[in-house]
Amino acid sequence: MPVRSRRAAQGKAPVPGAGVHDADRNRAARATADGHWLVLGKDGRLSAYAPCDGGLLRWTETRPGGPGWAGPDFFPVANLTHLSVTQGTDGFVHLIGRRTVRKDDGPVVDVVHATQFQSGRPVTEWRSVGNPHKDREKAARLGAPTAAVGAGGLLHVFARNADGKLALRREKTGGKWEGWQDLKGGRLQDGAAAVATASGRVEVLVPGQGMTMRWGQNEPSGAFAQDQDIPFAHLPGSATALETAPERVTYYWADEATGGIVALRPGTWAIPLNSSPSYGPVAALRAMLDGYDCTVLAHRDQEGQVMLTACGTENEGAGVWWSPTGERCVGGPALAYDAYGRVVLALVGEDGALRVARQSREPGLALEHSVRV
DSSP, X not given: OOEEEHHHXXXXXXXXXXXXXXXXXXXXXXXXXXXXXXXXXXXXXXXXXXXXXXXXXXXXXXXXXXXXXXXXXXXXXXXXXXXXXXXXXXXXXEEEEEEEEOOTTOOXXXXXXEEEOSTTSOOOOOEEEEOSOSSHHHHTTOOOOEEEEOGGGOEEEEEEOTTSOEEEEEBOTTSOBOOOEEOOOSSOOSOOEEEEOTTSOEEEEEEOSSSEXXXXXXXXXXXXXXXXXXXXXXXXXXXXXXXXXXXXXXXXXXXXTTOOEEEEOTTSOOEEOOOOOBOSOOEEEEEEETTXXXXXXXXXXXXXXXXXXXXXXXXXXXXXXXXXXXXXXXXXXXXXXXXTXXXXXXXXXXXXXXEEEXXXXXXXXXXXXXXXX
């Protein structure tokens, strides 16, 4: 399966940006958000999100399929120390953050949430989801939240608590919230990866000390149960989850010892994917390439370069070959479809600007020149 980037092959700089910039055009992203920060809206337009000083930035395609983009639009969010993005099947984009307010008697920490209902439109007011700890000292040790949207469009928020266990709070029908649940576990780290299957069943994978832990629902809207510990450790924050068959999820992460990318389907052994050491989260997307069901993967290597590959879905054992894209980024890259079904690679460059490359019409997975937005 040919995988290549025209910029990498020809050594050319990105073409000038195409898109409309508002008054905040010089505001730069400081990192990438966790979760799926490049999303396709119901109207066929892509949106990208990133944290910046004082809040978050959003870029939006001016029409389905591009190539023009508007933004970045700046949304002020005071005291935001972490940002994660997820999207439901209804197209709503959920922004989940960890907020830390510094006070004379110590920090006050809680989880906050806002929703974008339509592409390019304002987000709702940020509302507190609270903290599983009432004691302020323990509350200050709450980990970074992540989320998935389950059956009925109900949001599930996960975070490591001060005791190193997994805490869950989820929406109820009607917009109210259940109380925080203690899902147990132990010695957990930040960097969980949550996913909802096509049926709305939610799973979450969490890095532990020398191992990986996983919780899931047996049925949509059901209770969560902890699965058997996975005896492979991964770098916190590197994991992503992809439904690769009906109700079957494959996890991709960077091995804790080597930094190399591996694939794992629960109940099987981890499959090394022959990559250079990865720094930051892996991006994964299921795509049809030349008539074959494939999985596209991207990651940032130790030099900051974005590496790209594609393989047969659930056939990683047949071999994976990575190609440099010629792009450098901070945080992790993102993958999504555009309105025409083309694979889109997005990244935040070292200058804090968004860059986007689309799949060309050539066979396999070939990318056009990246565009600086």
